Structure formats: C-alpha cells, structure tokens
Amino acid sequence: MAYIKSRKHAVARTLPPHALTTAATATLMAIAAPALAQTSGGTLGEVKVEATTDIYKADTSASPKFTQPLVDTPQTVQIIKKEILQEQGAGTLMEALRNTPGITMQLGENGNSSQGDAFQMRGFSTQTSTFLDGIRDLGAITRDTFNLEQIEVVKGPAGADIGRGGASGYINQITKLPSLENGFSGTVGLGTASKLRTTADFNRKLGETSAIRLNVMAQDSGVDGRDYVENKGYGIAPSIAFGLNTPTRLYLYSYHVRNDNVPDGGIPTIGMPGFYNATGVINSGARVRRDNFYGSVNDYEKSEADMFTAKIEHDLGAGTTITNVSRYGKTKWDRVTTGVNTGGAGIVAVDPADPSTWTVNRNRQRTDQVNEILANQTNLRSDFDLGGIKHSLSAGVEFLYERQKALSFSATGISNPAANLYNPNPNDNLGIPYGTGAYSDGSTTTAALYAFDTLKFNEQWLLNGGLRFEHYNTKLNGATVVTAGNAAQYPGVAVGALGADNRSDSDNLISWKIGTVYKPASNGSIYAAYATSYTPPGSGNFVLSSSTTSADSPALDPQKTTNLELGTKWELLDKKLTLNGAIFRTENDKQVTYDSLSATYFQTGKTRVQGIELSVVGEIARGWQVMAGIAKMQTRQLNQISNTGVVTDAVRWSPDLTATLWTTYAVGGWTFGGGARHVSEQKRVITAGAALATQPMPSIPSYWVADAMASYAVNRNLTIRFNVNNIFDEEYIQTLNNGGTRMTLGAPRSAFLSATYAF
Template sequence: MKHIRSRKHANHLHLLALVAASVPSAGMAQQAAATLPTVTITETADVPFKADKSANPKITQPLLDTPKTIQVIKKETLAEQGAITLMEALRNTPGITMQLGENGNTSAGDTFQLRGASLQQSTFVDGIRDLGAVTRDTFNLESVEVVKGAAGAETGRGAATGYINLISKQAHLGDESSVSATVGTADKKRASVDLNRQLSETSAVRINATTQDSGVDGRSTVKNKGQGLGLSYVDGLGTPTRIHLFSQHIRQNNIPDGGIPSIGYEGYYQGAGTFGTAPNTYTVSAAQAAAMNAAGKVNRNNYYGSVNDYEKVTADMVTAKVEHDLGQGTTVRNVTRWGQTKMDRELTGINIVTATVANDPSTWTVSRSRQKTDQVNTILANQTSVNSAFNALGLEHSLAAGIELMHEKQEVTGHTAVGTTSAANLYNPNSNDAFGSFVASGAETNGFTTTLGAYVFDTVKFNEQFSINGGVRVDRYKLGTRNISTANAKTTLDDERTLLNWSIGGVYKPAPNGSIYASYADSKTPPGGNNFQLSATANNQSNAALDPQTTKTLEVGSKWELLNKRLNLAVALFQSVNDGQTTVDPVTSAATQYGKTEVKGIEFSAVGQLTNFWQISAGLAKTQTRQIDQRSATTVTDSVRWSPDLTATLWTSYQLDKLTMGIGARHVSEQKRLITEGTDAATTTMPSVPAYTVFDMMVSYKLAKNTNLQFNVYNLFDKEYLSTLNNGGARLVLGAPRSATLTAVYNF
C-alpha cells in the first residue's frame, strides 16, 4: 500500500466510513443490523520522482528486476527544477557531459556524451530514433529514460554506451489541465498549457503548448525564442483496442552563441613561434606570447557574432499507434511515424588571438569565421510488436518481439562564405563590423539508411527468486552516401550488411524487495552509422571496407525498494570495451582496427521518498576511461576527451503543508581536452575543463487549492565555471551565473 502524502486523504476515509454506515440494510425490517464486509482502500498515487517500470515495451519487467542500469526522470522532478530543455533534464543522471564542437564551430542541437561515447544518434522518442539538430524541450514529456550500457539488442545500430528514450505526454481519461507562466533574469519569458479532456467513456484529447522568448544569463545578444505544440487523441481507452494519434511540432528562431575566447582562464597558454599550415600561417613573438599568457579574461557578456546571426529550426513528428489485446496476457501493437527536422543557421565562430601591440591589449584582436548549416533530417518508421505473458514447460515467460522498418535521410546543402569577415577587438567586440555572407555552392552532402530489424526478448522466471532475461536483434542495414562537390563531381558510396546484437542477464532476488543481477550486452556501430557519410579513405573509420565497431558491456549490480517501496536504491559495477577503432600499426605504419576504448566504473543512485514529505533523486558515477592501442603516424592517444572521473547529482525537496523547499547540487570532475601521450599540459592551451560544483534551490508555495507559485535560483553561490570547451581549446562557454525564475501554475 502506498503511503499517503497529505492529511486530506484521511478526511476522505472518514467520509467514506460515514457513507457506508448510513446505507440501510435490505433486510433491516426483518432482522438486526447486518455486519458490513471489510473494505480495504488502497492509495494508488505515484511516489514523486520514483518510477517502477519503463514505458518501453521491450523492457517487460519492473525496474527492480531488470538487469541493467536504467534511470527514469519523471515530469515531477523536471517541474520542481524548472528544467525546460533536455540538456537541463539530463543533469539528473550522473555520467553525462555536454559538448561544444570542433574549433570555430559550435555543434547544432543537443550534444552529449555518456561513458566516453556520443549519444547524439542514440536519442529516441517513444522508442523510435529521433534525428536532427534541435535543442529538445521538455514541455511535451512525461519522463526521460536513460538506459546505460551497450544496447544494440534494443535499438539496432549504435547505442554503444546507452541511449535516451523520451516519453511523450498522451491523452488519458479524466479532465486534468494546467497553465503556467514563467519570468526570470535575462528577460526570460515562457508560458505553457497542458489541457486534457475526456471526450467519451473511451476517448480523450490532450493539447500541450509552450511559447518562449528569453535571453541567456551572462550573455548579451544571445536569445532563445520558439514555440512548441503537442497533440494527442486516444480512442478505445479501457477497451481491448486502442488507437493513439499524436504529433509534436517545434519552431525555434534563436540567436546562437559562438562562445568567448579562453584567454585569461586557468590553463590558457600561448607559445612563441610559427603556427598553422601554409598558406595560413601566423607568427607569435616571445614578447607577444608572454603578454598573452599574462592577459586578463574578456568580459563574459562579450558577443563576438554578427547582428545577422540566426538559428531557425522546424521540427515536425506525426505518429499513429494501434494496440489490441488478444487476451490471456497478449497485446499486439503497430506504430507508424513520420518526422522531419530542418536546421538553418548562420553563426560566427572565433579562433586566433593576435596581440597586435604586445604591451597594449586594447589593440588585440581575435579572428572570426562565418559558418552556415543547412540540414534536413527525415525519418519514416513502422514498428509491429507483440508482448505476451504465458507459462510453458512449467516456467513463466514474459515475451517481447517485433519487426521494425525504418528509412532515415540526411541532406546538407553546401554554402560558400563571400565577402570579408573582420577580426574583432578582443576586449570590445562590435557585432556591426563587416561580416561575410553566404551563397549556395552547389555542393550537397546527402546520406540515407534503410533498416529492416527483428528482435525478441524473453524473461524466464524459474521461481520467485531466479529469472533470466535475454534478447537478440538482427538488422539488415544499408547506408548510402550521395555527395556532390562544388565542381559538380558526384560521389556514390554504399554499405550493406547484417548486424547481430544480443544481451543476457540473470536476476537473483534474496528478498521480494531486492535483486542482485549480472548482465552482458553488445552493440555494433557500422561505418558511417553516426553521420550517414561513408569514406573512400583506407584508414578512415567510415570506410565501408572496415568492420563495425563492437562495444561489449559487462555489469553486475543490486537494486532495492526500501521504506515500504517508497525509495529505490541501486548500485552497479560495469565495464565497457569499444573495439574496432582505426589505428596505425607502430611497426608497419599500416592502418588497422586494433584501437579500443575501455570504460569501467561504479554507479550509485537513490530515487524516491525518505518520508511522506521528503523526496530525493541522487546519483554518483566513478569511472575510469582509457584508450588502448590508439595511434596516429605521430602521436599516441591514452585517454578520452570530456570523460570526467567523477560526476554526482542531487535534488531533494521537503513539503511543509503549503510550502515546499528544494535544494540541488551538481558536481563534475576535471574533463580532459589534452589526450595525447607525452605532451606537456603546461605548454598546451586549456588542457582540460576544471572540476566544478554548482548548487540550485527552489521554494514553492500553494497560494490556493489550484494555484502554486514557485521560485527557482540557479548557481546559488554564483560559481564561475567552464561549462564546455571546444576541441582546439581556444573557445569556451561559461556556465550560467546566478539566475532566477518565478513560475505561477494554475490547475483546473
């Protein structure tokens, strides 16, 4: 029985008892009052923060009995934190870090990494891969599920160290709606509505919408502006056949951020000499180098872009799902989705600092470059699956099987910068300086993948203590690259192969509320599988002649439900090895696939309630990441970029009648940029992102029965820290300074 969080439920129980006592007995005229049967009332409300099951039908068992690390971040957690982007939501799980991009470029859309591998192509919405350069919003999310470890048996290609599955809000029976408005520092303005209405005994409709027009704390000119709409209609609720029609539509018109120069920050270094590659070389004198190494930071509010920089995103997704219960624990479903994301962006990047007059920083400049992104991602998918629970040969089975058809396409239109982009004054940039523009170059970079996949998972329960979970997936996979150069030269490359992935896990339950497990899983990433681009270069990882990279994960752990199932505790030891990376043989200098990345560590989590009024969501990951046999012609790589040894996250809140108070903390240890063996970090620009710890807080008050006011403060102690650093070390983005939002919510 779930614990009751509010005393108002006690009043309901008294009322029910009075009503029951007042009902006359049918035979009262002939006999004494009859004895009423005992009535047991069970509280069914969910425990805040805590989830018991995954929304993914491939995961048939409760999280407690699933032999892998899965974290579910519920909408209640996101609401308390005021998290409005996926990047903010993922702060609730340890081990994930955010990336910036190559040198002068800034990555478009969500860019994050887990356990040494990118998750950019391992993001799913309701179990279907989600592509495209877009900053995802949480307005239409019921929860965010983070699955860790190799997961090719569940997802197909990729998912080397895990994947993210976003669960959309769906219409349901009953009327439940809310509106909210948020204002905050940096001229933040946001409004949202969540309207669910029951149309009949079996149908309902739901509308989620949001609009935003906000600046960015600590940055001038940069702006996030956009609208989102989520629509859901369901018919057949409570019947054997259910039809779901839902869609999501995003429009963004942002002013993007090219970051600020890293000069003046801890770890910055500029040597004397001649740098670059002919004809683009430049020379730094000893006097200039000394002055630059002693220079101060630029103002964090400096904007080095153009007044004409922009980022326009259009993302549409339409889904139809039909479910039918065949009876005796068997359900069949079919899901069809079409989705398309368009990114059109012009961005100004920053690169080389020049100390024009060494002893006069007011004359110093930083070079700028203009970049254009014109990209369209399209996906068409169909999934047919069955879930069934049955007994066979005296054993209990929970089966999930299905077939997936998918066609994904990425089209990038090339542009050439024309005109001159002037360097900016380092300490006093001007967004009205001369900037180049763009014209279509005639070049195109196009790619597609077509996948036919089939999978089956089965959990076999031997008794109340022992079970085995296993799965296998086969994909017939084809990747095609169709590129056109500026000289109208056409390149056609194809790769077609069969991918086989599998997983196996065993669970032992020493008690009904606890489990101990061990599991093994693998995942294969074929050449070009992450960017739709094959290469004809012999030693390029995207050459179709190479074998897929294979990641294998071994995990042992334990999960427990404590405090009358209010609190989930979990611990896991894991080791992942990604094999098949290109490297250079030190003897023959030939390209081989002997390179590996090894990640091993331990992870802890605690999610749920400590008391009826005290919620907690906490996690800690201690990892060790290294490269094995990773060589180029001149260097040896011995570690993995942006892979901290320690990450930790905490969010906890306590309810005092109408008042709720929350506090949160995020810690990320040092993240290496310099990963080449034998290189002196003291003579390398920004060899790492320093460790940081940031605290947040929240206070909310229930003004009336249906009205709540919430105040959030982020970076409570105004810690200055590097959020992300580019691969070259010359450009960075700082974490937001102390900031605040005020949100009013009305439920009806």
C-alpha cells in the same frame, strides 16, 4: 474482461498534502456511506487512509522491450519523471539530463559545429542515440520537455534494444497521451535575462472511450550572463485517442516546434587558468567579460520539427497485446553563427602595451540541414507458462528509413574584420558563407527482428535475454569541391569542379544481451549481465568517407561494443525508496590505428570504460523525496596510434567523477527543495606524454553547482514556485571546444518565478 482505467497519462496537478488527505477521506466516506446506512448500532472500525507519494520513483519502464519491473531488470535504467522537471523548471532535454550522473555536454570542433543536443554518456557520444517512444529521434535540434511524460536513461551497450549505435546506451523520451480524465494545467514563468515561458496541458474526455489532449509551449528569453543571445520559440502537440479502456485502442498524435534563436558562439579562453599562447604578451592577457558577444546581430538559428504518429494497441487476451506504431518526422535546421579562435595567430596584439587595441580572429559558419524518418514498428507482448516456466515475451519487427541532407558552404574570399578582443562590436558588417554546390545526401534503410524474454524459474531466479537481427543499407549521394589536396580521390575532375560522392555500405548485425537475476528477497535483486552493440560506418550522419583511415569508410567493419555489468537493486521503506548499485566495464573494439612496421592501418584500436554507479530515488520519509546518483569512471584508449606516431591514451570530456542530487520536502502547503551537481576534471588533451604547460586549456576544471527551489500551494488549484539556479554564483566552464580556444561558461546565478494553475 474488465479494463482498469490507467492514470499514467493524467494531466499534472499540484496539491498540498492536506488536500490529498482530505480528498482521499471524502472518497472513502462516499464509498462507505451506503454500508454505514444499513448498519444499526454498529461500531465503525479503524480506517486507514494512505496517499500515493511515488512522485519521483517509477516502478516500470514505458518501453515494451523491458519485460520486468525495474527492480528485476538487469541493467542500469534511470527514469526522470515530469514532476521533477516541473520542480526544477527544466525546459530542455539537456537541462533534464543534469539529473543523471555520467553525462557531459559537448561544444564541438574548432569551429562552431555544435548542433542541437550534444552530449556523451559513459565516455561515448550519445547524440544520435536519442529516441521518442522507442523510435529514433533525428535532427540537430534542441529538444523541449513540454510534451514529455518522462525521460528514460538506459546505460550500457544497447544494440538489442535499439539497433546500430548505442555504444553506451540511449535516451528514450515518453510522450504525453490522452486519458479519460478532464483536466487542465498551465504554467506561466518570468525569470532573469528577460525570460518568459508558458506551457499548458489540456485533456478532455470526449465520450466513454475517447479523449483529446493538447500540450502547448511558448518562450521568449535571453540567456543569463550573455548579451544578444536569445532563445525564442513555440510548440504544439495535439493528440486524440479512441477505444480507451477497451481491447482496441488507437492514438493519433503529432508534435510541432519552431525556434528562432540568436546562437552563442562562445568567448575566448584567454586569461583562464590553463590558457596558453606562444606569444608571451598574449599569454599573460586578461580575461574577457563573460557577457561579450563576438557574433553579429545578424546571426540566426532557425529550426523546425514536425512529427506525426499513429499507434494502435489490441489485447488478444490471455495476457497478450500487439502494438503497431507508424511515424513520419522531419526537422529543418538553418543557422549562421560566428565564432572566435584565440589559438596561434588568432589574437593580434596590435599594440602589445595597450590590450584595448588587441583583436581576435572570428569566422562565420553556415549550416542548412534536413532530417527525415519514416518508421513502422510492430511489437507483441505476452505472458505465459511453458514447461513449468513463466515467460514474459516481447518480440517484434521494425522498418526504418532515415535520411539527412546537408548543404556545404564556404567563406573563401570573404574577409571578415577581426573583433576587438575586449570590446567586440556586434554591428560589424560580416559576410555570410555562400553555397558551393557541394552537399551530402545520405540515408539508411533498416529491417530488423527482435525478441526479449524473461524466464522466471521460481521466486528467486530469473533469466533475461534479448536478441536483435537487423539488415541495414546506407547510401551516400553527394558532391565535393575538388581541391589540390583531394584531387587524387576524383580522377578526371578539374580542381574547383564538383566531384561525385556516391558510396554505399550494407551488412547484417546481430546484437544480444543476457542477464541473470537472483532475488534474495521479494524487494531486491542481484544481477549479472552481458550485452553487445555495433556501430557501422556512417551510423551517426549517414556520411560515408572515401578515406581508408576514417571510421566512416565503407571498407571497414562495424565497431563492436561489449559490456559486462554486475549490480543490485533494492526497494526499501515499504517499496517507496529504491537503491541501485552497479559496476560495469565497456569496451569498444575495431577502431582504426596505425602499424608503423607495415605502414598500414588496422582496426585494432580500443576504448575501455569501467566504473561504478550508485543511485537512490523515492521517498525517504513522509513528504521527503530524493533523486541522487554518483558515478566513478575510468576511461582508456588502447592501441590508438596515428601515422605520425601520436599515441592517444585517454577519452576526451570523460570526467572521473560525476554526481547529482535533487531533494524536496513538503510540509503543509510548502515544498522546499534543492540540489547540487558535481563534474570532476574533463581532459581535452589526451595525447600520451603531451607537455600540458604548452597546450591551450588542456582540460575543463572540476566544479560544483547548487540550486534551490521553494513552492507554495495557495489552494488546490494554484501553486507558486520560485527557483534559484547556481545559488553560490559559481563560475565554471560548461563546454570547451576541441582546440581549447573557445568556451561557454555555465549560467551565473539566475532566478525563475512561475505560477501553475490546475483543475
């Protein structure tokens, strides 16, 4: 059997169109030369040279659980390739996800609890549904893109794919791996806010069947529009491969990132349209400067992420491959940050007539958290005929151990001085929260079996199905400081002492999906799909609650999510451009709600999200690439009633309309590009009948942001690129805390100049 060398993980090179054409022509002539030398008096026929231009468009997923090309996959899947990330200068996962509609960023609770990458998709939190090469990626960290080949955004309940959680889908990051090509690509960039970032990608062939690859990153930068906030870090990702282009291939790779940042606690929302405070003079107060820093020069955020992976692939023959992946990962997160609270008495008008004397309350929080994961996944992929029906089977077994330990801290007894509202002093002496001895140490072990199969009855009809059975066991071993308010939960323990938190929950989950695909033409499909997923107690952070009204109570059943999706996908313009469209309806059931007649809590609450999503990706014309999407969404909560009679009828931070666009055009050695993204109003206040005029910042207003890029290929090795983000200097709220008193503004107009050298 002959093995074809894959270029999937080739080191990125930037070549102008004329260089591609010249290289292709030279290669063709070299191949044809021996035949021409043997031809006398002949006439050379027409020769056509076509360069591959699938820069944005991906035909297949890197996940073995998708058994068909994307055009025949009955689900919304978007792939963001590394070429787009490089063009946009997107260095983090959060920046990369701006390319997909239906995703919004989150800030957290009334404190400063936003941890790492925090976002939600199609109305549900997706923070804990982030994966790396198909294995759950834990940790409250900001993920970097320097070692990613592509990012796959899979939408709709995905219990069959990933197991517990995944109520609205998941994010799968694909790692760069070695290939049998010698190459180097390095980028150095300088930007506004003293931004400095450099990355390098080195691949070296060691022999006929082995290679090494090294990706590195270093950055040291401020944050546009913010004083004192800093992002500093470095990363290294070495890998080695053996047996390339042979039936048995072994990949050993690891990932190590260190960050030492000054975190951003945000700014008060006073003076913003929609701000409200019961004190009249404060309610009419002016806005603060966007660059005001209310934290301390001693605030810090340190994180460490280490991951080790071994992957072995073996071709059994007859279209069958078996793969085993083993991984150990650990992340550490240590942070002290300062936030503000402008609600209630948070702002004090010392002299109502002199705003320069006004002060704002600030509080410090401390976090110390460790996450670990140990995983082993074995997958069998096979194509075969059975009973006259073609099958594409992917089946496997998965074992996971996940753990999160977090220490608890208190600021009781620490009296931090209030900050001057309009002129805060970051050099004020602020106390650091101290450890109480309380902690939570939770873990989940999972054993799962799964299988996916596509039955191809003929050229028009396909049936796709997936099934996952898993057994999970979640355990919490922790301790809580007993107070007068929770003393009843810890009988016999004195107030002020530590009460033991030892709880567990285990169950069996069966998730499935099924989709029917009709192909009216070879380049298109129409499909209908149905999928389920389950979210058991403690699914997000392994913390099981003693409260019977909490979704994390082990006494409750797992929440169930179902999804119905109807869609169509078409490859046009010689299959260089893909158009996708889908309508969907997702319903999450078994949420806790209160029945006033029986004065009892029941799991009858629901969240319903329905909408339509359209996208286009690929080459419109020679040199013209595009990736665009739009999502129209309606969210509702049903039967959501508290014991005080409060009815919740909407979903927080779920805009009705989101849209993204990125497009580039290459001519000669130049490439010009740009894009825009739109997010409509995001509700904060979701209580039915609430008087919005007396609610602080009831929503985040809608906004448009536009970006631009230009690059020039100086030669076949060197490319200069210039990015301008938020070119119209639009001021908008990017994230708002749940209380509406604290916000972060989107970055103002900023610029980044980079040079990429590749050979």
